[in-house]
Amino acid sequence: MARTHVTTVVNGDETEFLTEDSTSLLNALRDEVGLTGAKEGCGTGDCGACSVMVDDKVTCACLVFAPEVDGSTILTVEGLADSGELHPLQQCFLEGAALQCGICTPGFLISAKALLDRNPDPTETEIRYALAGNLCRCTGYDKIIRAVQEAAREMRGQ
Amino acid sequence: MAVVEENPGYKWVGTRPIRPDGLEKVTGKAQFGADLMLPGMLFGKVVRSPHAHARIISIDTTAAEAMVGVKAVITGSDFPDLAANGAHPSEIDVANNTIAREKVLYEGHVVAAVAATTRDQAEAAAKAVEVTYEILPHVLTVDEAMADDAPLLHEGMITKGVDPAPEEASNVASKILHERGDLDQGFGEADAVVEREFTTKPVHQGYIEPHAAVADANSDGRAHIWCSSQGHFQMRAYSASVLGISPGMLKVTAAEIGGGFGGKTVIYLEPLAVRLSQRAGRPVKLVMDRDEVFRATGPTSGTRIKVKMGVSKDGKITAAEVWMAYEAGAYAGSPVGAAGMTAIACYDIPNFVVEGYDVVCNKPRVAAYRAPGAPMAAFAVESVLDELARDIGMDPIEIRLANAAVEGTQASYGPKFPRIGFVETLEAIKDHPNYTAELGPNQGRGIAAGFWFNAGMMSSATVHINENGTATVVTGSPDIGGSRQSMALMAAEELGIPYESIKAVVADTETVGFNDVTGGSRVTLATGAAVVDACRLIVEDLRARAAKTWDVELDQVEWVDGQAQHAEGAQPPLSLKDLAAKSGRTGGPISANASLNSRGVGAGFSTQLCDVEVDPETGVTRVVRYLTAQDAGRAISPDYVEGQMQGGVVQGIGWALSEEYIHDSDGVMENPGFLDYRIPVASDLPMIDCAIVEVPNPAHPYGVRGVGEVGIVPPMAAVGNAINDALDVRMTDLPMSPVKILEALNDQGD
Ligand code: FES
Numbered sequence: 016m017a018r019t020h021v022t023t024v025v026n027g028d029e030t031e032f033l034t035e036d037s038t039s040l041l042n043a044l045r046d047e048v049g050l051t052g053a054k055e056g057c058g059t060g061d062c063g064a065c066s067v068m069v070d071d072k073v074t075c076a077c078l079v080f081a082p083e084v085d086g087s088t089i090l091t092v093e094g095l096a097d098s099g100e101l102h103p104l105q106q107c108f109l110e111g112a113a114l115q116c117g118i119c120t121p122g123f124l125i126s127a128k129a130l131l132d133r134n135p136d137p138t139e140t141e142i143r144y145a146l147a148g149n150l151c152r153c154t155g156y157d158k159i160i161r162a163v164q165e166a167a168r169e170m171r172g173q
Numbered sequence: 174m175a176v177v178e179e180n181p182g183y184k185w186v187g188t189r190p191i192r193p194d195g196l197e198k199v200t201g202k203a204q205f206g207a208d209l210m211l212p213g214m215l216f217g218k219v220v221r222s223p224h225a226h227a228r229i230i231s232i233d234t235t236a237a238e239a240m241v242g243v244k245a246v247i248t249g250s251d252f253p254d255l256a257a258n259g260a261h262p263s264e265i266d267v268a269n270n271t272i273a274r275e276k277v278l279y280e281g282h283v284v285a286a287v288a289a290t291t292r293d294q295a296e297a298a299a300k301a302v303e304v305t306y307e308i309l310p311h312v313l314t315v316d317e318a319m320a321d322d323a324p325l326l327h328e329g330m331i332t333k334g335v336d337p338a339p340e341e342a343s344n345v346a347s348k349i350l351h352e353r354g355d356l357d358q359g360f361g362e363a364d365a366v367v368e369r370e371f372t373t374k375p376v377h378q379g380y381i382e383p384h385a386a387v388a389d390a391n392s393d394g395r396a397h398i399w400c401s402s403q404g405h406f407q408m409r410a411y412s413a414s415v416l417g418i419s420p421g422m423l424k425v426t427a428a429e430i431g432g433g434f435g436g437k438t439v440i441y442l443e444p445l446a447v448r449l450s451q452r453a454g455r456p457v458k459l460v461m462d463r464d465e466v467f468r469a470t471g472p473t474s475g476t477r478i479k480v481k482m483g484v485s486k487d488g489k490i491t492a493a494e495v496w497m498a499y500e501a502g503a504y505a506g507s508p509v510g511a512a513g514m515t516a517i518a519c520y521d522i523p524n525f526v527v528e529g530y531d532v533v534c535n536k537p538r539v540a541a542y543r544a545p546g547a548p549m550a551a552f553a554v555e556s557v558l559d560e561l562a563r564d565i566g567m568d569p570i571e572i573r574l575a576n577a578a579v580e581g582t583q584a585s586y587g588p589k590f591p592r593i594g595f596v597e598t599l600e601a602i603k604d605h606p607n608y609t610a611e612l613g614p615n616q617g618r619g620i621a622a623g624f625w626f627n628a629g630m631m632s633s634a635t636v637h638i639n640e641n642g643t644a645t646v647v648t649g650s651p652d653i654g655g656s657r658q659s660m661a662l663m664a665a666e667e668l669g670i671p672y673e674s675i676k677a678v679v680a681d682t683e684t685v686g687f688n689d690v691t692g693g694s695r696v697t698l699a700t701g702a703a704v705v706d707a708c709r710l711i712v713e714d715l716r717a718r719a720a721k722t723w724d725v726e727l728d729q730v731e732w733v734d735g736q737a738q739h740a741e742g743a744q745p746p747l748s749l750k751d752l753a754a755k756s757g758r759t760g761g762p763i764s765a766n767a768s769l770n771s772r773g774v775g776a777g778f779s780t781q782l783c784d785v786e787v788d789p790e791t792g793v794t795r796v797v798r799y800l801t802a803q804d805a806g807r808a809i810s811p812d813y814v815e816g817q818m819q820g821g822v823v824q825g826i827g828w829a830l831s832e833e834y835i836h837d838s839d840g841v842m843e844n845p846g847f848l849d850y851r852i853p854v855a856s857d858l859p860m861i862d863c864a865i866v867e868v869p870n871p872a873h874p875y876g877v878r879g880v881g882e883v884g885i886v887p888p889m890a891a892v893g894n895a896i897n898d899a900l901d902v903r904m905t906d907l908p909m910s911p912v913k914i915l916e917a918l919n920d921q922g923d
């Protein structure tokens with residue numbers, strides 16, 4: 016079966032892989048590139064566990080065909096920390112106990128980063144709506160919202 | 174805000190450090206069930222029944238086997254006939270639920286499985302398996318299943334718990350009964366009596382991680398399983414039974430688990446993956462799609478419950494009569510037993526009858542879900558109690574205080590309660606500012622309480638002191654909500670070394686002693702007690718080594734703050750680090766194991782206060798304020814105690830307002846995805862305020878009770894009571910969706 020050759024930049028590194036046309040970006044990242052940080056919770060765009068940034072836009076990796084990202088820049092949870100230094104969101108999730116099982120965490124971190132990139136000082140309601148596409152069944156969201164508030168404060172230098 | 178009693182000034186217990194497994198989880202490194210890749214690994218796919226009830230006439234796998242990339246195809250005939258081997262009926266049910274033999278009993282029931290070199294090939298091969306069915310009539314609810322002429326799922330099922338035993342088979346697997354006093358006399362003494370009937374739908378645990386298993390079988394019959402599971406020892410036992418081999422042939426490694434809430438205490442994929450791997454001679458990964466998770470795993474029961482209760486003018490409950498029927502799904506084993514024991518356990522009631530039925534129907538077999546069985550019963554009982562309080566003009570907290578079970582109360586299910594903290598949770602609510610916060614238009618406030626036993630069961634732990642004086646704490650309890658942190662905190666407290674010097678890990682079935690499942694809120698209690706026991710053995714050993722070093726009697730050595738001290742100060746102290754460095758000269762490696770059967774559980778209580786706003790035009794209910802007060806016994810790890818409390822509440826809010834299984838008339842699930850099975854999202858909710866109450870459990874070294882489950886018991890009634898407070902309509906059918914609220918408002922207008 017002919018496979019498509021895809022060239023991307025993943026977490027800052029040029030990355031090439033071969034994929035079937037019907038393979039999702041999520042499965043390509045997990046099976047071909049070996050980055051299993053993005054998770055499949057539903058495969059239908061309803062849970063956000065597979066969230067990654069494609070050219071600076073939050074995207075459900077389960078809804079994109081892998082060949083579509085040819086030439087794109089992709090950020091996954093594995094690329095959030097900067098040479099071992101955690102992103103403030105990662106640090107605040109840890110300190111604020113914003114994860115229990117942690118399966119939803121990669122998706123929340125990516126969605127929250129996208130929010131803070133465009134709105135450094137969101138209200139609680141804005142955070143809640145920005146994260147409404149990410150399901151968490153463990154935490155009731157309380158500590159996740161607080162962790163994002165805290166990270167926003169830190170990133171604003173307060 | 175916490176009611177803290179008798180805190181003897183712990184250094185680590187009760188603090189909020191970063192969890193041991195946190196870094197891996199925020200950086201994407203943590204390996205969950207579906208993340209493992211092995212060289213040469215195949216992808217598997219399961220073939221499922223499209224029918225709710227059918228006889229399997231034939232399965233033709235020839236086309237599938239001939240397809241490109243396909244390495245193995247299995248059906249029920251690839252597994253031993255456990256009935257012929259004289260296995261226990263419950264084992265036979267597990268085996269038949271894992272893969273159907275003669276009949277399929279629900280839509281989604283497994284009939285075959287395939288393994289192929291790619292996902293696409295496996296999917297194509299699964300579609301090519303040809304199954305011929307004879308469709309049978311089905312029953313979907315307790316009402317249909319209990320009807321006189323109902324089609325039977327299991328032709329030989331005779332109701333247990335009925336004397337004399339019925340002669341005819343039925344869909345009722347068992348009956349339970351709890352009675353005390355004289356019901357007629359009790360209702361005779363009542364000044365107000367309320368009788369209501371409630372219905373609830375099956376709801377799913379809704380963990381975000383679908384079930385996943387990888388198996389790698391050897392030609393000598395041994396196999397290694399990696400799976401997302403709440404109890405890898407249990408997975409080993411169940412899988413071995415289904416495969417017809419000895420448990421020792423299987424090694425099971427628990428992957429990081431992406432939520433379970435009870436739903437991952439049972440097996441689905443593991444034996445299939447092993448058999449496929451054996452047939453193919455290569456490792457096989459099986460992962461469910463979300464719609465398979467909905468159609469074939471979990472959920473918890475749909476129910477019908479009738480409650481009649483009476484109170485005297487001063488608020489004393491004089492009598493309670495509860496009748497309940499719980500859907501078990503395809504095989505016997507609904508949580509009606511626990512429901513019957515918990516339904517009225519919060520209260521001291523002189524006269525009652527609680528009667529319950531475990532009823533099979535053509536839906537997926539129910540699995541445990543957080544305080545299994547208790548939430549539906551509490552929805553009914555707490556709603557009726559709310560109405561009684563209104564009838565006699567009494568505050569809802571006061572009526573609960575007037576009847577609350579306390580130390581010494583004979584629990585409705587039998588034993589006398591030891592020290593418990595129900596009253597303290599009621600008082601914590603009363604003392605909180607939310608209790609008197611002003612309500613806006615169309616807003617209402619509701620209160621409800623809940624009880625859960627909490628489990629103990631068996632646990633093992635091993636503690637190793639490393640050569641530099643740090644420690645490794647090894648248990649076999651999969652960590653589903655931060656338990657590695659509580660293990661490390663208790664070990665730090667016992668050994669007197671910093672939390673950061675301790676690594677807590679979860680080991681596979683060959684590396685640590687037996688542990689029962691992570692369930693029943695038992696891990697911090699029972700596995701925690703095993704860790705404490707092992708640490709105490711280590712401290713004994715360390716004292717002995719110091720005594721030998723100093724050439725003094727053992728009783729001259731005390732262990733204080735992580736070091737051996739001479740009672741009279743005649744010797745400079747020896748720290749754990751010093752002793753670890755000398756271990757080769759003082760008796761060898763420092764290590765201890767402890768295994769135990771839990772020494773005593775501590776019952777858990779939760780009282781919750783919910784404010785809602787209901788839009789009378791649309792019927793949409795929004796929770797605007799929420800407070801949960803729960804007796805943790807002792808919060809070893811307050812961050813994760815709050816997490817359990819908040820998570821349970823929000824699952825309950827989903828159960829109350831939006832979650833339900835919807836089946837069409839053919840018994841096919843119509844909403845097997847998160848779009849149509851709607852769990853709460855961040856924008857649906859307010860912050861969830863927590864009041865941790867600490868009334869220590871006398872049977873645990875730190876007073877732990879277990880916190881995972883009771884939080885889901887009160888929310889449905891709390892929300893329903895709040896809706897009633899806002900609009901004066903009593904909702905008796907879950908979920909309390911906008912349509913039903915509008916209907917109730919219309920009826921009220923008639
Ligand atoms: S897996 Fe992509 S949204 Fe759920």
Ligand code: FES
Nearest residue numbers: 115116151152153
């Ligand atoms: S932490 Fe488990 S789903 Fe969010």
